Structure formats: structure tokens, C-alpha cells
Amino acid sequence: QVQLLESGGGVVLPGKSLKLSCAAIGFTFRSYGMHWVRQAPGKGLEWVAVTSNDETKKRYADFVKGRFTVSRDNSKNMLYLQMNSLGTEDTAVYYCAKARYSNINFGMDVWGRGTTVTVSS
Amino acid sequence: ETTLTQSPVLVSATPGDKVTISCKASQDIDDDVNWYQQKPGEATTFIIHEATTLVPGIPPRFSGSGSGTDFTLTIDNMESEDAAYYFCLQHDNFPFTFGGGTKVEIK
Numbered sequence: 001q002v003q004l005l006e007s008g009g010g011v012v013l014p015g016k017s018l019k020l021s022c023a024a025i026g027f028t029f030r031s032y033g034m035h036w037v038r039q040a041p042g043k044g045l046e047w048v049a050v051t052s053n054d055e056t057k058k059r060y061a062d063f064v065k066g067r068f069t070v071s072r073d074n075s076k077n078m079l080y081l082q083m084n085s086l087g088t089e090d091t092a093v094y095y096c097a098k099a100r101y102s103n104i105n106f107g108m109d110v111w112g113r114g115t116t117v118t119v120s121s
Numbered sequence: 122e123t124t125l126t127q128s129p130v131l132v133s134a135t136p137g138d139k140v141t142i143s144c145k146a147s148q149d150i151d152d153d154v155n156w157y158q159q160k161p162g163e164a165t166t167f168i169i170h171e172a173t174t175l176v177p178g179i180p181p182r183f184s185g186s187g188s189g190t191d192f193t194l195t196i197d198n199m200e201s202e203d204a205a206y207y208f209c210l211q212h213d214n215f216p217f218t219f220g221g222g223t224k225v226e227i228k
Contacts, residue, residue: 004164035217045208047217061216062122100170107155107212109176111165 002026002110004096009115012086020115022096027110030054030074034097035108036081047095049081050065053102064087066119086119092116123148123211127220133228140196142223144187144209152188153213159206169194201227 008020022034036048049060049070058070069082079096093116097108124147134140139219156169167176169185172192182197196203204227209220 033165040187044221045210045219047210047219059215095165097165105212107153107170107210107217108157109167109168109170111157113162113164 002098004098004112006094006115008098009117010093011118011120014087014119014121016084016086017082017084018117020081020083020094020096020117022081022112024077024079024098027098027114029077031089031102033102033104033106034070034072034079035097035099036068036070036079037095037097037108037111037112038090040089040092041093043089043092046092050099050104051079052104057104059104083117086117088119091117091119123150123214123218125209125211125218125220127223129223130221130224132225133215134199134225135228136199136201138199140199140203140225142194142207142209142225144192144194144220146192146211149189150211152212154185154187154192154210155210155212156185156194157208157210158203159208160204169216196225199225219228 003025007025035050051058051070067085071080093114095114097114098110100106100109126138126145152172154172168179173185184195186193208222
């Protein structure tokens, strides 16, 4: 069964860093692009970032402003999101999601259940 | 950036009703729209891609229509298990954007 399992969320001070992980299970991870999406409390969904299957193409939301980096380790079936200079506005549930194909121009077909990031002093 | 305006925000429906959710784009996005269903505590479910194509395994009471700027998700003969949060996504251009979401509840 295809599954995505996020981890690494928690409470972090403003200005600090956090690295999220997403374990991919049940599909050929190296063949698909992968997205990060977030949802702040009481708000709608926001697309964060995407990487192609081979990391040759990556795109980010404008609000990332160079603070976040998406990466993957195809040998471990893992997706990552390194988040630096966190602000309270980054408080959200972060979801990883599998793209429908290898490149970055397609939407998501499988989602994880999310990991919660709280930025607070 | 393409803005997706989704309406209504809340729908209260009785089992057997027809439910219609609208998603309007601020610019032409061809048919690059997906629809998703989200229930508390569960992973999000992919239900429609490319505006009109039903994802395998999704009940045929769900359907999608539209192209360009106006898109619709329809649930015919709603069932109690369809109570959920629904949202649209455009993947025509970056940044990808989502509609604000619609909560469908059972009356």
C-alpha cells in the first residue's frame, strides 16, 4: 500500500531551524516528483515546494524566500524539508505528497497525514 | 500567481442531495485542476484530475467539469461518508495554488 509518513515536527523558537522528513512506502520513490504542502491553523492549504524525481528541478513558494530547501535521498526512499529562520507564520501542519509523475508540473496523488510545526517563544 | 476562489465555504446537505462546489481561477489554467477530499485524522484523498477525470476507485457519484477559469466538483446522490473538506488545486503554473476549501456537512 502506498504511504507517506512525515516526521520531525515540533515546537521551535523563532529564528531557529527544523528539518522535516517523509518516508515513502509502497512505490518506486525514485520515479516520482515530491511536494511539500502546509496548512496553518484555521487556514487553507499552501503549496511549499516540489522536487523532481532526480532533484534536477526544484521550485519553491515565494514566501520561502530562500529559507527552505527540499531534498531527497532516493536510496533511502526519503524526502526532506530543511527549514531555516523560522517565523511564527510558519506554524502549520506540513504534508508531503507524491506527484503523479517524475517531473514537477503535475499535482499530487498521494498525501501523508502531516507533521505539526509550531514556532513559538 | 493564479488565485483560486472556491465557493461555497460551507454546504449542509441531506443524504441523497446533489452538492456542487465551484472553483474559479483568476486566469486561464486550461484543465490543470485537481480535486481532493480531506477528512480529520485521515490522509487526503485524490478524487479528480485534469478537471474531469475520476481517479480509479473513487465512486462515480463524484464528477468534475470545466476548463479555462471555471471548474465544478459535483457529488450526486450524496452519502453520509462524503462529509468532508474539499479543495481544488491548480498545477498549470508555479506557484501551485489551492482553493480556500469547502466543508460539506450532513444536515
